Amino acid sequence: MEVAFSLQKLAAYKPRKTQKSKETLDAGLVLLENGGHATKGEAGWDAIEKLALAALDQGNTEVADRCIRILSDKFPDSPRVHILTGIRLEATEKTEAVLRYYDELLEENSSTAAAWQRKAHVLRQIGKVDRAVEELSAMLDTFYTEVEGWIELADIYLSCQQYTYALQSLSHALLLSPQNPSYFLQFAETAYLAEDIPLSLKMFLQTVDMTDDDDGDIAPGDSVPSGITLRAWFGVKLCVSKLIAEPRAASSSPSQTAAPSADNLNALANLSTERLRTAYLDIKHESPPTGDNELIAALTPLVK
Amino acid sequence: VSLYLDPQIRDWVLFPITVVMILVGVLRHYVVLLLQSPPKKQPRNAVREQRALVRSQILRATSAHSPLPPSYYKAVSQYLSQAFADGTYLKDGPPKADAPASAPPNPLTDPNAMEGMMAGMKTQMVMMVPQMVIMGWINFFFQGFVLIKLPFPLTLGFKSMLQRGVETPDMDVRWVSSLSWYFLNFFGLNGLYRLILGGENSADSSRDMTSPFAAAAAAAPQPGQAQDYNKLFKAERDNLEFSEGLHTWIAHDVESRILRKYAGVPPNADDETGDGMVVKGTPARRDVSALFSQT
Numbered sequence: 001m002e003v004a005f006s007l008q009k010l011a012a013y014k015p016r017k018t019q020k021s022k023e024t025l026d027a028g029l030v031l032l033e034n035g036g037h038a039t040k041g042e043a044g045w046d047a048i049e050k051l052a053l054a055a056l057d058q059g060n061t062e063v064a065d066r067c068i069r070i071l072s073d074k075f076p077d078s079p080r081v082h083i084l085t086g087i088r089l090e091a092t093e094k095t096e097a098v099l100r101y102y103d104e105l106l107e108e109n110s111s112t113a114a115a116w117q118r119k120a121h122v123l124r125q126i127g128k129v130d131r132a133v134e135e136l137s138a139m140l141d142t143f144y145t146e147v148e149g150w151i152e153l154a155d156i157y158l159s160c161q162q163y164t165y166a167l168q169s170l171s172h173a174l175l176l177s178p179q180n181p182s183y184f185l186q187f188a189e190t191a192y193l194a195e196d197i198p199l200s201l202k203m204f205l206q207t208v209d210m211t212d213d214d215d216g217d218i219a220p221g222d223s224v225p226s227g228i229t230l231r232a233w234f235g236v237k238l239c240v241s242k243l244i245a246e247p248r249a250a251s252s253s254p255s256q257t258a259a260p261s262a263d264n265l266n267a268l269a270n271l272s273t274e275r276l277r278t279a280y281l282d283i284k285h286e287s288p289p290t291g292d293n294e295l296i297a298a299l300t301p302l303v304k
Numbered sequence: 305v306s307l308y309l310d311p312q313i314r315d316w317v318l319f320p321i322t323v324v325m326i327l328v329g330v331l332r333h334y335v336v337l338l339l340q341s342p343p344k345k346q347p348r349n350a351v352r353e354q355r356a357l358v359r360s361q362i363l364r365a366t367s368a369h370s371p372l373p374p375s376y377y378k379a380v381s382q383y384l385s386q387a388f389a390d391g392t393y394l395k396d397g398p399p400k401a402d403a404p405a406s407a408p409p410n411p412l413t414d415p416n417a418m419e420g421m422m423a424g425m426k427t428q429m430v431m432m433v434p435q436m437v438i439m440g441w442i443n444f445f446f447q448g449f450v451l452i453k454l455p456f457p458l459t460l461g462f463k464s465m466l467q468r469g470v471e472t473p474d475m476d477v478r479w480v481s482s483l484s485w486y487f488l489n490f491f492g493l494n495g496l497y498r499l500i501l502g503g504e505n506s507a508d509s510s511r512d513m514t515s516p517f518a519a520a521a522a523a524a525p526q527p528g529q530a531q532d533y534n535k536l537f538k539a540e541r542d543n544l545e546f547s548e549g550l551h552t553w554i555a556h557d558v559e560s561r562i563l564r565k566y567a568g569v570p571p572n573a574d575d576e577t578g579d580g581m582v583v584k585g586t587p588a589r590r591d592v593s594a595l596f597s598q599t
Contacts, residue, residue, distance in 0.1 A: 174371040206555040
């Protein structure tokens with residue numbers, strides 16, 4: 001449902017100063033001055049909301065206030081407007097005031113999951129990580145389907161190096177959106193950090209399988225990996241190198257995942273090297289370095 | 305035999321009855337809309353209880369092509385199974401070991417079911433009251449004369465009903481009184497209501513016929529719900545076990561899939577020219593032996 005989806009996005013929102021938000025702000029301000037939003041119907045109000053978020057990105061609270069006032073005049077009881085007001089309060093008010101505001105929203109019950117998630121986010125920002133984890137876990141126990149909530153929980157666990165819990169949270173996110181390759185990638189990277197190399201390798205390969213566009217005109221072997229596929233191939237290369245260098249890693253998987261056979265391992269090593277070299281060539285237009293370590297080092301900034 | 309009716313009958317009885325019925329129907333529709341109260345907000349525990357089943361269903365939905373490796377899938381599945389057995393998701397907490405199986409709450413005393421029944425009864429009153437009023441009005445004012453001649457013939461059995469005020473033994477049954485015009489309108493205006501008020505209107509009389517049963521049917525499963533969740537959870541455990549047996553990880557054989565997909569890509573390890581150039585889009589340099597080197 002459209003409303004629930006937008007609430008989820010608002011709940012997971014983090015202010016970020018980017019070029020894109022600056023452009024949105026400038027373009028949106030023009031629209032605001034003309035008062036054109038009132039005539040555009042649904043799209044107009046969505047644009048005002050985007051403008052408010054872009055203004056908060058850039059730290060321009062005055063424009064954000066104007067937008068929120070327009071929205072709350074038009075939709076007085078909307079949960080989205082309440083959450084947006086909460087985000088704006090987070091930008092300037094003291095933490096206790098913001099927490100009290102979210103507690104009030106939770107009492108009123110109008111936008112419970114989103115308000116709960118933002119409260120946990122605020123708690124995390126001020127450093128009360130264990131309380132944040134508690135709140136978020138309680139929220140997800142009741143509202144299981146908040147995917148962004150699971151992702152945020154995994155992120156918090158990752159920052160505390162609690163890899164098992166992070167993997168468990170990500171597995172719930174995977175269950176809820178099994179068609180989203182970026183969650184597979186996140187799972188694979190977390191598994192790598194948790195020293196479960198065979199699992200990580202399989203998940204990286206799964207990400208490649210999902211994103212390499214084998215239905216397109218070009219055969220997969222001829223295409224150039226980019227974006228998420230490139231990152232996944234990079235992960236494959238790292239896993240394979242580690243498995244070849246340390247045979248012990250192949251048998252000590254905490255999730256009892258089987259490592260590939262020696263032949264497959266070599267084939268994968270060659271394949272991943274070839275893919276990475278193709279990508280490097282395409283980006284940098286020069287010959288890629290021949291040694292493994294140099295290749296990895298050269299690619300690290302490219303996949304960030 | 306053809307009777308000649310005073311045109312004033314047509315002007316002052318036929319049209320007014322129809323107009324009044326249309327207006328009353330529209331009024332009924334809006335009154336029902338106003339009377340409908342918004343669904344009651346449920347406390348957190350109730351929401352959690354309802355969604356617990358959805359959680360297990362989400363897990364089971366993808367079990368044949370599951371994104372999770374077996375150990376993770378089993379962990380989630382067993383946690384849920386245990387939670388269902390212990391009743392941790394129930395609204396009032398896990399059932400106490402010594403409490404006898406509680407009877408479903410009495411509809412008269414359980415507030416939730418009561419509200420559902422009240423809402424149904426309110427709508428019914430709104431439907432019935434105008435009908436009785438109009439029937440009384442017609443009987444009082446428009447009695448004792450025939451109003452219209454039906455275009456279709458009827459048997460003598462209908463005479464007593466359709467010619468209520470004018471019991472003459474010889475008059476054709478096709479001449480009917482104003483009350484029958486009321487009934488004709490009652491059944492016939494549904495189409496008009498659908499035109500004016502849209503499909504889902506509350507002025508529809510065909511609803512009234514089924515509504516006693518519908519209201520009773522809606523009220524009946526309501527009292528059983530609190531008890532049902534415990535049983536539903538237990539039943540869900542069987543489903544979870546079944547799905548666990550069905551579980552397959554999609555990444556189980558992903559290596560062979562990938563290697564097969566990229567079969568024929570010349571490995572760079574033995575690059576002869578040494579410049580590492582692989583031109584995109586050219587099918588040349590496809591080493592046939594590479595096709596056979598994949599396991």
